[in-house]
Amino acid sequence: MDDKTELKGKQRYAAGVLKYAQMGYWDGDYEPKDTDILALFRITPQDGVDATEAAAAVAGESSTATWTVVWTDRLIAADQYRAKAYRVDPVPGRPGEFFAYIAYDLILFEEGSIANLTASIIGNVFGFKPLKALRLEDMRFPVAYVKTFKGPPTGIVVERERLDKFGRPLLGATTKPKLGLSGKNYGRVVYEGLKGGLDFMKDDENINSQPFMHWRDRFLYCMEAVNRAIAETGEMKGHYLNITAGTMEEMYRRGELAKETGSTIVMIDLVIGYTAIQSISEWARQNDMILHLHRAGHGTYTRQKTHGISFRVIAKWMRLAGVDHIHAGTAVGKLEGDPATVQGYYNVCREMKNEVDLPRGIYFEQDWANLKKVMPVASGGIHAGQMHQLLDLFGDDVVLQFGGGTIGHPMGIQAGATANRVALEAMVLARNEGRDILNEGPQILRDAARWCKPLGAALDTWGDITFNYASTDTSDFVPTASVS
Amino acid sequence: MRITQGCFSFLPDLTDEQIVAQIEYCLRNDWAIGIEFTSDPHPRNTYWEMFGNPMFDLNDAAGFMMELQACRAEHGDCYIRVNAFDSTRGFETVRHSFIVNRPAVEPTFTMTRTEVRGRTVNVTLTTNR
Numbered sequence: 001m002d003d004k005t006e007l008k009g010k011q012r013y014a015a016g017v018l019k020y021a022q023m024g025y026w027d028g029d030y031e032p033k034d035t036d037i038l039a040l041f042r043i044t045p046q047d048g049v050d051a052t053e054a055a056a057a058v059a060g061e062s063s064t065a066t067w068t069v070v071w072t073d074r075l076i077a078a079d080q081y082r083a084k085a086y087r088v089d090p091v092p093g094r095p096g097e098f099f100a101y102i103a104y105d106l107i108l109f110e111e112g113s114i115a116n117l118t119a120s121i122i123g124n125v126f127g128f129k130p131l132k133a134l135r136l137e138d139m140r141f142p143v144a145y146v147k148t149f150k151g152p153p154t155g156i157v158v159e160r161e162r163l164d165k166f167g168r169p170l171l172g173a174t175t176k177p178k179l180g181l182s183g184k185n186y187g188r189v190v191y192e193g194l195k196g197g198l199d200f201m202k203d204d205e206n207i208n209s210q211p212f213m214h215w216r217d218r219f220l221y222c223m224e225a226v227n228r229a230i231a232e233t234g235e236m237k238g239h240y241l242n243i244t245a246g247t248m249e250e251m252y253r254r255g256e257l258a259k260e261t262g263s264t265i266v267m268i269d270l271v272i273g274y275t276a277i278q279s280i281s282e283w284a285r286q287n288d289m290i291l292h293l294h295r296a297g298h299g300t301y302t303r304q305k306t307h308g309i310s311f312r313v314i315a316k317w318m319r320l321a322g323v324d325h326i327h328a329g330t331a332v333g334k335l336e337g338d339p340a341t342v343q344g345y346y347n348v349c350r351e352m353k354n355e356v357d358l359p360r361g362i363y364f365e366q367d368w369a370n371l372k373k374v375m376p377v378a379s380g381g382i383h384a385g386q387m388h389q390l391l392d393l394f395g396d397d398v399v400l401q402f403g404g405g406t407i408g409h410p411m412g413i414q415a416g417a418t419a420n421r422v423a424l425e426a427m428v429l430a431r432n433e434g435r436d437i438l439n440e441g442p443q444i445l446r447d448a449a450r451w452c453k454p455l456g457a458a459l460d461t462w463g464d465i466t467f468n469y470a471s472t473d474t475s476d477f478v479p480t481a482s483v484s
Numbered sequence: 485m486r487i488t489q490g491c492f493s494f495l496p497d498l499t500d501e502q503i504v505a506q507i508e509y510c511l512r513n514d515w516a517i518g519i520e521f522t523s524d525p526h527p528r529n530t531y532w533e534m535f536g537n538p539m540f541d542l543n544d545a546a547g548f549m550m551e552l553q554a555c556r557a558e559h560g561d562c563y564i565r566v567n568a569f570d571s572t573r574g575f576e577t578v579r580h581s582f583i584v585n586r587p588a589v590e591p592t593f594t595m596t597r598t599e600v601r602g603r604t605v606n607v608t609l610t611t612n613r
Contacts, residue, residue: 157577164527167491167568167580197494220603227607231595234487236527261604352574373574396579421494429492429502432509432580451496 004028004052017068020056024079025065028052030086036103038140039121040363042091043100044133044306054131055085055100061125063108080105091476097306099137099363111148114274114321122309133307139316140364147369149320153285155372156350156397159324162264162290163199163236168428169396170199171420172240174379174403178204183213187221189413193406194229194237196417200399201225203242205269205296215245215254223261240267240292240325248279255283265290265324270314271297274321281322292377293323305473312341312361315348318374325375325399332389333381338471339393349374350397358477375399383462384423384455388441391427400424410461415454422452485592487525490565490583500549503584506566507545515568515579516540517548521559525591526611535559538569552584561587 006012006024020026032038039062045054057065063083064073087101110116126134160166175181175189190201201222209215222239229237243254243266251272258266266289268280277293284291301308311328318326328345329337344360350373354366378394379401390400402420409416426448431437437444449456492498498506510517518538522529535555542548555564564585567578592612597605 157575161577164489164530164581166578167582197488216603220605223607224605227595227609230527231593231609232485234485234525234527234593235489235493257604260601262607370574418494425492425494429495429506433502433505434509448495 013069013071013074015069015071019053020060020065021053023056023060023065023069024082025059025063025085026052026056027084027086030084030103032086032103033105035106035142035144037106037109037117037142037145038364039102039104039136040138041100041102042133042135042137042306043098043131044096045098046130046132049130051088051090051098051100052085055088055098055102057128057130058100058125058134059083059085059102061128062102062121062123063104081108083108094476106142106145109145111145112150112278114278114317118274118317126307135305135307136309136313138310138361138363139313140366141316141320143367143369146320146367146371149322149371150281150285151319151322151371152291152324152374153281153322154290154324156324156375157373159290159375162288163238165199165236167396168424169391169394170375170399171197171417171424172200172202172377172379172399172401173198173406173417173420174202174204174401175207176204176403176407178207179210180212183217183221186213186218187225189407190222190239191225191229192413193417194226194239195232196406196414197233197421198237198406198417199235200238200240200265200401202240202292202401202403203267205242205244205294207242208244216257219254219257219261219263223263227262236264238264238290240265242267242269242294243280244269244272248276251276251280252283255280255287255289259287259289263289265292267292267294268323269294269296270318274317277318277321277323284324285322290324291322292325293318293327295327303473310361310473312345312348315345315374316366319349319368319371323374324372325377327379328376330378330380330382330390331393332386333378338474340475341471341473343393346376346394346398349376359475361475373397377401379403384419384458385442385445385463387420387423387427387445388437391424391431392438392441396428405458405462408461409454410457411454416458419452419454419458422448422455423458485590487563487583487586487590489525489527490581492582497586498582498584503552503566504545504549506580506582507548510568510580511542511545513568513570513579515570517542518567518569519551519555519564520567521555521562521564521585523562523587523613524611525563526593526609528609532563532565535564538567556585560585563587 003019089099091097241258302311329342331339331342377399383405406416516538519535520532522532568580570579594610596608
């Protein structure tokens with residue numbers, strides 16, 4: 001008996017155990033419909049398990065299958081509920097790993113619910129024994145499904161219009177030390193950074209309402225700092241007030257104070273969960289609030305190449321769920337990220353339509369159906385001396401966050417902020433003039449440092465700092481090198 | 485007080501030659517260029533006066549510089565900014581904006597705090613002209 005061909009009729013429904021392919025979860029001739037949701041998994045079958053059967057098993061376990069034949073399948077149009085594995089390719093240069101393409105009929109998913117989507121796609125299947133490892137690499141959502149989500153409450157265009165900032169990346173910094181400061185001391189750091197030239201300051205992911213600083217204290221002092229800095233510069237500024245809390249009721253309460261004190265932006269952590277994110281997104285939409293998402297926790301499942309979920313999939317889910325900012329990597333900083341792969345995440349956030357781009361890890365076309373664009377945030381171990389690389393890699397629509405690179409400046413926080421702003425504006429000016437910033441960048445910075453002492457001090461302190469480690473999550477289609 | 489709105493406020497004021505280079509960048513991107521001026525740079529003052537409509541059919545930076553000179557002659561003691569508009573689907577907004585003229589004496593802002601509930605304050609900024 002051919003164990004890759006679907007059985008039909010009586011033979012199919014005899015009690016007992018069949019191969020998943022025989023149960024109808026593999027169809028090498030299947031042409032995905034425009035309305036199907038598509039997923040690409042990297043599968044590493046156990047020794048002796050056929051790749052096609054493993055792909056069929058993933059399709060089965062992420063849709064209708066259970067381990068044995070059940071007669072109750074015959075009460076429904078079962079074939080249409082079964083996900084179909086339709087293509088299996090060996091991963092280039094990675095023996096034992098395969099890319100499995102799987103199509104899901106739209107009826108399998110509830111509209112506007114990331115929780116429902118993910119309960120299917122990543123619900124059970126990642127613990128499935130016949131696989132050594134499983135990774136969700138990419139997804140394609142049909143326009144019909146995209147339109148069931150409201151997406152980012154503000155989006156890049158409206159955020160820039162509200163802030164009156166155009167033509168350059170935005171600048172931010174995370175308040176440090178991340179834990180321990182009193183509200184009053186904390187607000188001081190916020191004021192200094194903003195007055196010195198940053199657009200945003202930021203709470204860190206684990207600043208909520210600990211014994212050293214009650215959240216109301218933080219909000220009140222931070223907004224005093226924001227408003228003073230606006231008055232001293234004539235320029236719009238903000239602080240991402242982290243409203244992450246133990247319950248939705250408490251999060252709404254914190255959001256209300258942020259609104260009452262005139263904040264333009266609030267912040268949440270990815271660990272609050274998909275439904276909480278969708279709820280607070282709706283609140284943000286109703287309250288003119290930009291919504292910043294810190295991707296706290298993602299490294300536990302996005303980093304390893306063979307198991308987990310690629311961050312590009314998380315970025316797609318978050319654009320649907322509706323956040324305005326998302327941390328998407330720096331490529332040049334202290335945290336994991338191969339440059340091409342990171343650019344792929346940025347494109348997911350910012351393009352109206354993604355084309356297939358294998359070197360950047362984009363496996364499917366994705367039409368975003370006019371869903372607003374998400375502002376990516378580059379944060380973690382970056383400094384003014386890398387400005388030319390950051391501008392070249394990421395362009396204008398990004399928030400560049402220099403936490404240590406602002407607060408650790410030898411001349412003080414304001415000087416640190418000024419150094420970053422001058423470096424940025426000098427680099428944008430030079431790029432627009434047609435200069436080759438990637439090669440001339442260090443000289444452009446040195447020239448600006450001649451009249452800007454804080455920039456000179458920043459370059460002297462950090463100019464040679466790099467985090468030059470090989471990435472673990474690299475592209476499968478080009479040789480990659482870490483940018484130093 | 486130096487107002488730091490616009491793309492290049494932390495750099496020394498741009499020379500005309502530098503302004504021309506930025507205009508040429510905008511033209512390469514097919515953006516329409518508008519000139520706006522105001523005497524009130526309050527951060528919530530969104531609508532500065534337009535010095536004519538955005539220039540949609542501009543061919544070179546020389547034409548822009550003539551307009552800018554005319555605006556400076558009439559409103560030399562105002563802020564003047566250049567806005568570049570992109571009509572590409574998905575943007576349809578300003579893509580570049582920078583100040584090209586400042587008054588001899590720049591205004592300051594008064595921050596008025598009104599105590600409301602508990603320790604909450606509402607803040608109002610007023611331009612001192």
